[in-house]
Amino acid sequence: MANTVLEIKNLTKTYGKRKIIDNISLEIKEGEIYGFLGPNGSGKTTTIKMILRLIEKDSGIIKVKGYDNKKEFEKAMQYIGAIVENPDMYNYMSGLDNLKLHARLRNVDSKRIDEVLELVGLKDRAKEKVKKYSLGMKQRLGLALTLLHKPKVLILDEPTNGLDPAGIKQLRDILKEIAHKEGVAVFVSSHILSEMQQMCDKIAVINNGKIVKSEDITHIEQTEEKQSFEETIEIKVKNVEKAMEILKEKFEIQPKLVEGNINITILSDQIPKVVKELAINDVEIQAVVPKEQSLEDIFFDATKGGKKDE
Numbered sequence: 001m002a003n004t005v006l007e008i009k010n011l012t013k014t015y016g017k018r019k020i021i022d023n024i025s026l027e028i029k030e031g032e033i034y035g036f037l038g039p040n041g042s043g044k045t046t047t048i049k050m051i052l053r054l055i056e057k058d059s060g061i062i063k064v065k066g067y068d069n070k071k072e073f074e075k076a077m078q079y080i081g082a083i084v085e086n087p088d089m090y091n092y093m094s095g096l097d098n099l100k101l102h103a104r105l106r107n108v109d110s111k112r113i114d115e116v117l118e119l120v121g122l123k124d125r126a127k128e129k130v131k132k133y134s135l136g137m138k139q140r141l142g143l144a145l146t147l148l149h150k151p152k153v154l155i156l157d158e159p160t161n162g163l164d165p166a167g168i169k170q171l172r173d174i175l176k177e178i179a180h181k182e183g184v185a186v187f188v189s190s191h192i193l194s195e196m197q198q199m200c201d202k203i204a205v206i207n208n209g210k211i212v213k214s215e216d217i218t219h220i221e222q223t224e225e226k227q228s229f230e231e232t233i234e235i236k237v238k239n240v241e242k243a244m245e246i247l248k249e250k251f252e253i254q255p256k257l258v259e260g261n262i263n264i265t266i267l268s269d270q271i272p273k274v275v276k277e278l279a280i281n282d283v284e285i286q287a288v289v290p291k292e293q294s295l296e297d298i299f300f301d302a303t304k305g306g307k308k309d310e
Helices: 044-051 073-077 095-106 110-119 135-147 165-182 193-199 240-251 268-280 295-303
Strands: 004-015 018-029 033-037 059-064 080-083 153-157 185-190 202-207 210-216 230-237 256-258 261-267 285-290
Touching (some): 004 044, 004 185, 018 044, 018 185, 033 044, 033 165, 033 193, 044 059, 044 153, 095 135, 110 165, 135 153, 165 185, 230 240, 230 268, 240 268, 261 268, 268 285
Parallel strands (some): 033 185, 033 202, 080 153, 153 185
Antiparallel strands (some): 004 018, 004 059, 256 261
């Protein structure tokens, strides 16, 4: 079983009378990509800054590889690589020279420089000046800088901001390799749901400073049938209004109209009865399709539309 490398317990932060982070807890294991999702202002960046001690927490515990980030700050930080906002680099220097400078500061040998250049796909462009790099290349160079000292935890705050689809895919593939092949725990904040679903192993949704949902990505596309025996289905009919009235009256459920089709959540053994009842009442059924729950569904259900309280 993979070891926990980043542990947060009962973390709280207040500014004035407003509680920005409200008693959150989470664990991230080695080799895992953990997505931290939430609308703007939900507390993602504040949490990351407390992990790195760029700001101080009010209460709670943060441990990296078992080291308390307050009591044993230097020991904890030696296991972390992070990019918050823009990575530090010199545009007038080449990518390689930037890496050599950081390597000297961290007492890292040249072999590791070659390794990280290969890992982030910049080996052929390493001798070019950074000012000539695209945004995606700069992001990958920043990633290389954070990987020089072989961190056990990689923390990235909105890393795909501004990247085109090709740049996003490159970054996603790199992070998967870092996590799954090198055993690094990757903690990545974002609001881009489709990317998180393709990239992450687990996700936590934060809203108004609270973690409102935590999911394993491998189970997101499954319904809760095993626990609640409920299933969400989409029904395509010709007479939508009549069908919705029948469903309300006969089955005491609240159907939703989504892009012209009826969505209902009902016990799986009731589905044949629903179809039969609609048919008896001369409702022409064109299709009945099981509806899988996506990360977008989970996010918007958890955050009530992705809006934060003012």
